[in-house]
Amino acid sequence: MGRRSGILEFAVLGLLRESPMHGYELRKRLNTSLGVFRAFSYGSLYPCLKTLVQRGWLAEEPGDEPEDSLAAPLAGRRAKIVYRLTAEGKERFEELLSQTGPDTWEDEGFGVRFAFFGQTSRDVRMRVLEGRRSRLEERLAKMRTALARTRERLDDYTLELQRHGMESVEREVRWLNELIESERAGRDQNRGETPPDPSDDTA
Amino acid sequence: MGRRSGILEFAVLGLLRESPMHGYELRKRLNTSLGVFRAFSYGSLYPCLKTLVQRGWLAEEPGDEPEDSLAAPLAGRRAKIVYRLTAEGKERFEELLSQTGPDTWEDEGFGVRFAFFGQTSRDVRMRVLEGRRSRLEERLAKMRTALARTRERLDDYTLELQRHGMESVEREVRWLNELIESERAGRDQNRGETPPDPSDDTA
DNA sequence: GTTTTCATGTAACCCGTTACATGATTCA
DNA sequence: TGAATCATGTAACGGGTTACATGAAAAC
Numbered sequence: 397m398g399r400r401s402g403i404l405e406f407a408v409l410g411l412l413r414e415s416p417m418h419g420y421e422l423r424k425r426l427n428t429s430l431g432v433f434r435a436f437s438y439g440s441l442y443p444c445l446k447t448l449v450q451r452g453w454l455a456e457e458p459g460d461e462p463e464d465s466l467a468a469p470l471a472g473r474r475a476k477i478v479y480r481l482t483a484e485g486k487e488r489f490e491e492l493l494s495q496t497g498p499d500t501w502e503d504e505g506f507g508v509r510f511a512f513f514g515q516t517s518r519d520v521r522m523r524v525l526e527g528r529r530s531r532l533e534e535r536l537a538k539m540r541t542a543l544a545r546t547r548e549r550l551d552d553y554t555l556e557l558q559r560h561g562m563e564s565v566e567r568e569v570r571w572l573n574e575l576i577e578s579e580r581a582g583r584d585q586n587r588g589e590t591p592p593d594p595s596d597d598t599a
Numbered sequence: 600m601g602r603r604s605g606i607l608e609f610a611v612l613g614l615l616r617e618s619p620m621h622g623y624e625l626r627k628r629l630n631t632s633l634g635v636f637r638a639f640s641y642g643s644l645y646p647c648l649k650t651l652v653q654r655g656w657l658a659e660e661p662g663d664e665p666e667d668s669l670a671a672p673l674a675g676r677r678a679k680i681v682y683r684l685t686a687e688g689k690e691r692f693e694e695l696l697s698q699t700g701p702d703t704w705e706d707e708g709f710g711v712r713f714a715f716f717g718q719t720s721r722d723v724r725m726r727v728l729e730g731r732r733s734r735l736e737e738r739l740a741k742m743r744t745a746l747a748r749t750r751e752r753l754d755d756y757t758l759e760l761q762r763h764g765m766e767s768v769e770r771e772v773r774w775l776n777e778l779i780e781s782e783r784a785g786r787d788q789n790r791g792e793t794p795p796d797p798s799d800d801t802a
Numbered sequence: 803g804t805t806t807t808c809a810t811g812t813a814a815c816c817c818g819t820t821a822c823a824t825g826a827t828t829c830a
Numbered sequence: 831t832g833a834a835t836c837a838t839g840t841a842a843c844g845g846g847t848t849a850c851a852t853g854a855a856a857a858c
Binding site: 400 | 847854
Binding site for chain 2: 838841
C-alpha cells in the first residue's frame with residue numbers, strides 16, 4: 397500500500413532504536429520528549445508502523461499480555477503490540493541519519509537528526525551539522541539575491557519581514573558554527589566509536 | 600470539488616488585492632516578491648483559482664488578447680485569463696487577515712498576514728502582531744513545562760536543541776514587541792497611511 | 803459500576819506536489 | 831524555423847489530519 401517515506405518513519409525508527417515500544421507510548425514521546433516535533437496523530441502513526449513492519453524495518457512482539465492466560469490464547473486478542481527495530485531497520489535509520497542531500501525535509505529533518513545525536517558517532521554529527529549549515533548558507537544567498545532584485549518594489553513591512561527572516565537564518569548559522577566548533581574540540585571526552593584521529597584542523 | 604481553504608487561497612487573494620493578474624504571473628510573485636512563502640506549483644495554483652472563481656471571490660477577465668482580432672473570436676481561444684478580486688473576495692481576505700484564532704496556520708499564516716501589512720489598517724496590524732505574540736508565548740509556556748517535566752531524562756544534545764528552539768521563539772517575541780511598540784508610536788508622525796483605506800473601497 | 807485513560811485501528815478528507823500534456827508568443 | 835519561455839491545465843500520488851469506532855485496564 398503506502399510508500400511511507402516521510403519524516404514520521406524517520407522519527408519512529410529513531411525512537412525505537414533506543415528501546416522497543418508500543419504505538420501509544422511512541423506517540424507520546426513523539427509529541428513530548430522530542431518536543432521539537434509537531435504532534436503526530438494515531439491516524440498516521442499506526443498505518444506507518446504497519447508498513448514499516450511489512451518492509452522489515454520493524455518486528456512486532458507479543459507485548460506484555462497481563463501475565464495470566466485466562467482468556468483463550470487464540471481468541472481475538474488485541475493486546476499491546478510492542479515494536480522492535482530489526483537489524484535492517486537499524487541500517488535504514490543510519491542511512492537516513494547520514495543523508496545530507498537537499499532532499500532532506502530541510503528544517504524538520506534536521507530537527508530529527510539532531511534529536512538523535514546522542515546515539516550517533518561524531519563524524520555523522522559533523523556531517524549533519526555541516527550539511528545543515530551549507531544548506532542554510534545557500535538559502536541565505538538566494539534570499540540576498542532575491543532581495544537585491546526586488547528591493548525597490550517592496551514596502552517597509554515586507555522588507556522588515558525579509559530582514560528578520562535573514563537574521564534568523566544567520567543566527568542559526570552562528571549556532572551551528574559553535575556546535576561544530578565544540579564537536580571539534582571535544583574529541584577526547586566522546587562516547588564510543590570515534591576513531592582517535594588528531595589531524596583535521598583544516599576546514 | 601475542492602474545499603480549498605489553505606494558505607494558498609489567502610496569499611492569492613492578497614496578491615490580487617493589489618492588482619489583477621493572470622495565473623502565471625501570480626505564481627512568480629508568490630515565489631519571489633513574497634519571498635517568505637514556499638514555492639507553489641501550477642498544479643495547486645490553477646485549481647485553486649478555479650474554485651475561488653466558483654465561490655465568487657475572484658472574477659475572470661478576458662485578459663489582453665493581443666489586440667488584433669485576426670483569429671475567429673469564438674474559436675477555442677485560451678488566451679491569458681486575468682483574475683480580479685471581487686468585492687466578496689475583498690471581504691473574504693479581510694476576514695482571513697484579521698483572524699487571530701489558534702486555527703491560523705501558525706507560522707506561515709503569520710508570514711502571509713505580515714506580507715500584506717502595507718495594505719492594512721493599523722488596528723488590524725496591531726491585532727495580528729499581538730495575536731502572534733500571545734500564541735508564541737503560549738508555545739513558550741508549553742515548552743518550558745515540557746522541559747521541566749523531562750529535563751533529567753534528556754541527553755545534552757536534545758537539551759541544547761530545546762534551548763535553542765526556545766531562544767528563537769523568545770527572540771521573535773522581542774521582535775514583535777519592537778514592532779508593536781513602533782506601531783503604537785507611529786500614530787501621528789510617520790508616513791501617512793495610518794487611517795484605514797485612504798484610497799479605494801466599495802467596489 | 804461508571805468514568806478515565808490506555809491502546810489500536812479505519813475511512814474520508816485536505817492541501818499540496820510531481821509529472822505530464824498542450825498550445826501561444828517571442829526571439830535568435 | 832526552431833528553441834525558449836509564457837501560459838494553462840490534468841491525473842496520480844503523498845504524507846499527513848480529523849473524526850470515528852472499538853475494546854481492555856485502571857481509577858474513582
